[in-house]
Amino acid sequence: MTLMNCLILAFLLFGIGVWGLIHRRHLVGMLISMELMLNAANINFIAFAYFTPGDSTSGSIFSAFVIAVTACEMAIALAIIVSMYRRHKSLDVEQLRDLHD
Amino acid sequence: MYSISNQLIPDLILLALPFLILIVRLCSKRTTVMPWRIANLGLIATFVMLNMIPLTNSEGAFFLSNWRVDDFGVLMREVFVLSGILGLWLAKDYFDHGADGKPALMHITEFMATLIFATFGGFIVVSACDMLTLFLGLEMATIPMYALTAWNKRDQYGSEAATKYILMGSVATAFELFGFSYLYGFAGSIHFSQIASATSAGTSPLLWIALLFIFCGIGFKLTLFPFYTWAPDVYEGAPTPVTAVLSVTSKATAIAFLVVLLYGPLAPVQDKIVPLVALLACTTLFVGNLGALKQSRLRRFMAYSSIAQAGYIMIALLGPGYISKTAIVYYLFVYTVANYLAFFVFGVIGHYRPESFNSLRGLSKQNTLLAVALAAAMFSLAGIPPLAGFFGKFHLFFSGATAGHYMVVAFAVLNNVLALYYYLQVIKSAWADEPEGELSPIRMVKRQRFVVIALLAATILLGVLPFVSNNVFTGFTF
DSSP states (O other), X not given: OXXXXXXXXXXXXXXXXXXXXXXXXXXXXXXXXXXXXXXHHXXXXXXXXXXXXXXHHHHHHXXXXXXXXXXXHHHHHHHHHHHHHHHHSSOBGGGOOSSOO | OOOXXXXXXXXXXXXXXXXXXXXXXXXXXXXXXXXXXXXXXXXXXXXXXXXXXXOOOSSOEEETTTEEEOHHHHHHHHHXXXXXXXXXHHHHGGGTSOBTTBOOOOOHHHHHHHHHHHHHHHHHHHHBOBHHHHHHHHHHHHHHHHHHHTOOTTOHHHHHHHHHHHHHHHHHHXXXXXXXXXXXXXXXXXXXXXXXXXXXXOOOHHHHHHHHHHHHHHHHHTTOGGGOTHHHHHHHHSOXXXXXXXXXXXXXXXXXXXXXXXXXXXXXXXXXXHHHHHHHHXXXXXXXXXXXXXXXXXXXXXXXXXXXHHHHHHHHTTSXXXXXHHHHHHHHHHHHHHHHHHHHXXXXXXXXXXXXXXXXXXXXXXXXXXXXXXXHHHHHHHTOTTSHHHHHHHHHHHHHHHTTOHHHHHHHHHHXXXXXXXXXXXXXXXXTSOOSSOOOOXXXXXXXXXXXXXXXXXXXXXXXXXXXXXXXXXXXXO
């Protein structure tokens, strides 16, 4: 287990997140992809904190904060998605077509 | 020298305010009047206290090593609070009646609390001295905005706009966070002073990848060129007061974020980042201007206008720190005043008619004050000399020119001609076009008339201010 392994893992996770975001047409699926991207950053933080010399506490604390902030963000996102669902009775992003040029 | 506690008072007032409002809402019998008064009082108190902090022209005062109150921070705080107050005053009427075909908003107390939280997020961003504080500040400024955009649950456009906004915003957060993690790996610390010493010691590919991710992230929030597509939809779908707050507070927060990073930890490599900033600035203002040309709905038009304005502000970032910060703060004041003036006019009109260019017809004959205010706002945004907008833009371009980026400045000035065309379209609708059929009457309540007159005066007086006050011109040596 080296720093490089962790960084590659994180980068792959981030890539999978981006891929999922582009190809998923379901709002909850997109949220999960986003969660993957955020957690890839968390892995990066912890890997750097563990393997590199320097201030290791702040890196670990950062990831804890990120988890909390992500929870807030997802709470709001789910609330908004529920209100979308009440109106459209479906969670397909293709329906987001009322606002356009 | 003032003690640190004095400088923290405005922050503490603003932090306590939303909780206080919510508690009063729970306990008081007059559930809307009391919180409304307290919110106004608190915001005005914050603004007054901010004005009492003397500008010291120094490093600023530190609190716990990661909370800094410096001149730029104090002035940016004033912009945020001003935007918060004006946003509340604009929003008040939308709770009494529907507008622009949308039903009335509800839950004013929670709305105010959320808005103040977003304002406090801006405070955190300008005082941050490490990446964690900066990240938390940006999130605190953004997450309430998602909720505000979706505030009108009975309006289908609101929830669609909020969905688009939160999807794009969260992706931006992920990108920015990924960049932060690489920056942490590069510097081995999250504190700005240590990152600065790491960047001045030498660069590595890790740093550039980190910066690329961070710029992608902040590009979303600042509506820079490849990432701006969400903005028109969100601005159109959100309730009008929220659109106004979005276009000022959220934009100012994102700009502050860039200023804090570029002139703080990244100052040693600023000259290497400058080409990227110049490219983003030029493409953004060109795309914003092109987009605004063909709009017929006012909020969408203002969205493209604010995209272009973000491009203009980016030009100041090419220059050295002391000039650039002065120019940005001054321009943000001017932009806040002009933007809110326009939105107040749209708000009054939107009460009686749909918010589109056609509704402006015949405004000059029907209500001269509104037509004059609209003309002043548009001329100020376009940058016509006697008004504040001209001096604001002048400072921005001056900052870019100081660093020798004449081509970029010339491109921006040429674009300004393009911008003038569509701002004149608005004025033409209000002053020259004949109305179709009978006009519905327009009435202003006392608060609206007061704010419109005050902002109209500010649009003119802010243009004179640089010649009266030395503070604004300290950064300039002619």
